[in-house]
Amino acid sequence: MSDIRPFTLSVPQSALDRLQEKLELTVFPDELEDAQWDYGAPLGDVKRLVEHWRTKYDFRRHEAEINKLPNFETTIEVDGFHPIDVHFVHQKSSNPNAIPLIFVHGWPGHFLEAKKILPLLAESEKNGGPAFHVVAPSLPNFGFSGAVKKKGFGMKQYAETCHRLMLKLGYEEYVSQGGDWGTFITRAMAMLYPDSLKATHINMVACPPPGITQPIGLLTLAFKYVTGTFSAQEKAGFERTQWFQKQGSGYYHVQTTKPQTLGYSLADSPVAVLAWIYEKLHDWTDSYPWTDDEVLDWISVYWFSRSGPAASVRIYYESLKGEIASEKTYTSYIPVKLGLGYFPRELALLPKSWATRLGPIVFSSDHKSGGHFAAWENPEGIAEDMRVMFGKGGGAYAVVSGKDGY
Numbered sequence: 001m002s003d004i005r006p007f008t009l010s011v012p013q014s015a016l017d018r019l020q021e022k023l024e025l026t027v028f029p030d031e032l033e034d035a036q037w038d039y040g041a042p043l044g045d046v047k048r049l050v051e052h053w054r055t056k057y058d059f060r061r062h063e064a065e066i067n068k069l070p071n072f073e074t075t076i077e078v079d080g081f082h083p084i085d086v087h088f089v090h091q092k093s094s095n096p097n098a099i100p101l102i103f104v105h106g107w108p109g110h111f112l113e114a115k116k117i118l119p120l121l122a123e124s125e126k127n128g129g130p131a132f133h134v135v136a137p138s139l140p141n142f143g144f145s146g147a148v149k150k151k152g153f154g155m156k157q158y159a160e161t162c163h164r165l166m167l168k169l170g171y172e173e174y175v176s177q178g179g180d181w182g183t184f185i186t187r188a189m190a191m192l193y194p195d196s197l198k199a200t201h202i203n204m205v206a207c208p209p210p211g212i213t214q215p216i217g218l219l220t221l222a223f224k225y226v227t228g229t230f231s232a233q234e235k236a237g238f239e240r241t242q243w244f245q246k247q248g249s250g251y252y253h254v255q256t257t258k259p260q261t262l263g264y265s266l267a268d269s270p271v272a273v274l275a276w277i278y279e280k281l282h283d284w285t286d287s288y289p290w291t292d293d294e295v296l297d298w299i300s301v302y303w304f305s306r307s308g309p310a311a312s313v314r315i316y317y318e319s320l321k322g323e324i325a326s327e328k329t330y331t332s333y334i335p336v337k338l339g340l341g342y343f344p345r346e347l348a349l350l351p352k353s354w355a356t357r358l359g360p361i362v363f364s365s366d367h368k369s370g371g372h373f374a375a376w377e378n379p380e381g382i383a384e385d386m387r388v389m390f391g392k393g394g395g396a397y398a399v400v401s402g403k404d405g406y
Contacts (some may be wrong), residue, residue, distance in 0.1 A: 001306035030290030100171035106180020116379035129387030130405020147307035154322035187329035201339035237349025255316035263310030284372035339363035362395025
């Protein structure tokens with residue numbers, strides 16, 4: 001652990017000044033009458049956010065809040081790639097029996113998605129639950145971690161990065177929580193390192209219908225199963241999933257095919273980053289009441305990221321390739337204990353019976369609120385899942401050798 005280094009965010013004033021210059025020079029597109037959200041992020045919303053960003057938003061306040069967290073960085077060696085400086089938050093419990101937990105984010109999320117659950121998990125023991133050591137990294141190409149400059153950095157390499165980080169911190173065995181790419185990365189970790197990753201909890205449950213083995217078009221094929229045999233809740237889930245497939249997945253096709261072309265806009269224009277991600281913050285959540293500062297806090301992590309805002313979208317292109325393509329993580333039975341958290345406005349909401357193909361399910365929960373960014377929208381729900389799944393009587397109690405959290 002000798003090269004675990006404290007990390008302090010300090011964005012140069014010149015970068016803040018350059019941002020202001022770019023915001024002042026923004027050229028906005030026109031908009032059709034009554035377009036609202038049907039065509040994407042509304043012009044009025046984006047103009048308001050840009051004006052707030054230019055005249056009122058205080059990034060130094062946000063920077064100071066980030067620096068209050070226990071931030072660190074270290075260098076991780078990934079097979080076949082240059083060493084990568086990885087930033088992470090590491091909240092250690094004073095309990096020697098605390099359970100090591102890695103929280104893995106996705107896109108367009110980042111390490112700060114864990115911010116709201118940190119105090120809840122720190123106080124878990126007060127509520128009769130287990131204690132946790134929480135590690136929340138910025139994935140390579142995201143946030144304040146370094147960039148990958150070579151092709152082929154896919155699911156296997158992201159999994160290797162996270163696993164080696166936990167080993168470097170002294171956690172030979174650990175558990176995980178993830179959504180979005182965090183789902184697929186932690187599933188890949190379970191495939192590759194089952195002796196270390198002892199149980200995983202996911203809040204985006206992607207799985208094929210029974211009898212379907214080909215990964216291509218799984219969700220499209222799934223809609224053929226929508227008959228009167230499904231419950232009202234399951235039908236609502238299909239509707240949400242179908243909406244996403246038909247109206248909300250355009251970004252996915254761009255980022256999995258031509259991420260470099262999109263990257264020019266993201267690298268050059270803060271308003272492009274804002275509009276591209278703000279649309280997802282709105283559409284993928286459960287009517288979450290975003291404040292302007294909150295949106296800009298979120299966007300700023302991308303704009304001021306170490307690798308630049310364009311680097312993060314390459315995960316989509318690379319994830320479809322390699323030894324462990326993302327589809328393999330949701331079409332394979334992985335014999336590591338699995339917990340599932342269902343949130344009503346997630347992007348993929350499929351029948352629970354289908355999930356039995358993923359692995360040995362030891363925990364499942366239904367939440368009344370929350371969407372794709374579950375840890376941010378409903379942090380109490382995620383924290384409660386952790387307390388129950390890993391607590392006394394839970395399906396993953398004492399799954400880490402000598403660490404029951406009590």
